[in-house]
Amino acid sequence: MANSKYEYVKLFEQPDQLLPNTWVVVRIDGRGFTKFANKYNFEKPNDKRALDLMNAAARQVLIELPDITIAYGVSDEYSFVLHKTCTLFERRASKLVSTVVSTFTAYYIFLWSTYFPETPLTAPLPSFDSRAVCYPSLQNLRDYMSWRQVDCHINNLYNTTFWALIQLGGMSSTEAGEKLSVSLRSNGNGFSKDKNELLYSQFSINYNNEPEIYKKGSVVSRDYELVEPGTHNTASEGESMAELAAQPQSKTQAENDGKRRTKARVVIEHLDIIRDDFWDRRPWLLSNKPGKIPKEP
Template identity: 60%
Template sequence: MANSKYEYVRLFEQPDALLPNTWIVVRIDGRGFHKFSKKYDFEKPNDRRAVDLMNAAARGVMQELHDLVLAYGVSDEFSFVFHPSTTLFERRESKLVSTIVSTFTSYYVFSWGKYFEGVDLAPPLPTFDGRAVCYPSVGNLRDYLSWRQVDCHINNLYNTTFWNLVQKGGMNTTDAEKELAGTVSADKNEILFSRFGINYNNELDVWKKGSVLFREVGLSTEPSTAVPVPVTKTAINKDAKLKKKAQVIIMHTDVIKDEFWQRRPWILSGKAGNLLT
């Protein structure tokens, strides 16, 4: 770029690189989605079309950004996880957040017609905001994902009970809110079973546990060494090609217990070795 007397304005740009050697989580949330879901008559308590659309948009993001190792979503939010080793966009917060938000929104709008067939989008259009948080350890990262999954369960149990009281119990929304005020999980389970014959444990995992997206690859079999080995350009290109070819899997499973992570050690290690077939 040619120099000019106006170039000094670049000095006002502030560096925003995120902490090195930390897990980066970019969480996006729908803006005004309560009104949005009402406008397009989303089914209550859950709309499979809406969830599948969110998952499709998240998959698109993971296919575009190969540095992502995992994504977790529920309702109108999704969390995207970068490994501590990522150097994408030099770890600049503004670039990471804006790229994920814009890519997710683009895929959401692009895929709308596939999941809401015959329903045209009109302003106000769906939009999302985002934020980035750094977590220094695997334990912190797993606690974050556990927090989001616990919230998924709590909110879904409430919504399932609430909407059954309204749709099947004949209550209005105000009375349903009063009925559930101060109740705990056991109370809501009892209401569902005794009044509506619903065993909450039999509800679909997609509603109770949310959606987990990751790449189906195997763990690297290369021997580890105590001395850090410089990463070559060839190795970086090989890893990029592997991630590009790897299938992005969507599961509705428990991420709080150890089993999910023990069966997929490459997610946390960041050392993908081969495609799984």
């Protein structure tokens, strides 16, 4: 490209590389989604169609960006995880964040009619914001994922109780909020137990029987064969596995790994990601090496 007197404007571009050798989480959140949910009459406390749509869009992100190892979603947010050895877009924050959020948003809008066939989208269209955060250790990453899943449980238990008071108990939103607020102030750490008891005693709702997608959120990952639990220790081996994965690969080896990732099915599950068992049975999440693809039944 020929030089021109205007080319000096490139000097205003600043480097935005993310820290090397860190786990990167790109987290997206719906913009103004409370108003958006009301506009399209999302069911309360959970709208399965809306959650399935979020999951379907996230699944497409993993299909199009095989460098993403796992994603976790709840409500109108999703967290996409890149392995610490990943160099996608040279770890440039702007490219990484914009690619993930634009791909997700595009598929959310494209797939809308599949999940809401009788409710066409109208302007303003749904949009999402995003950010990239670096976590230096596996424990940091796991604590982040655990935080999001604990948050899912806390919020869902609250919302389930809040809407039961309104829909089944005949309270106004103000009355329901005040009742839960009083319980919180008076009972402190026992609040979760009290909500469970309230649901069961007043409305015969056993919270433990609520669908797992509501209680645990959604995990999106590639479907490799699970390993036997207890065959390795996540805490002691996780970082060393990452170091081994960071060793330079031959071009052929890198291409083969890419093909195996592309060939693997991307699945959506609703699992406990806090306990060691989840990570122990999926060592490819730690090593960034594709696992063994299950045989077709």
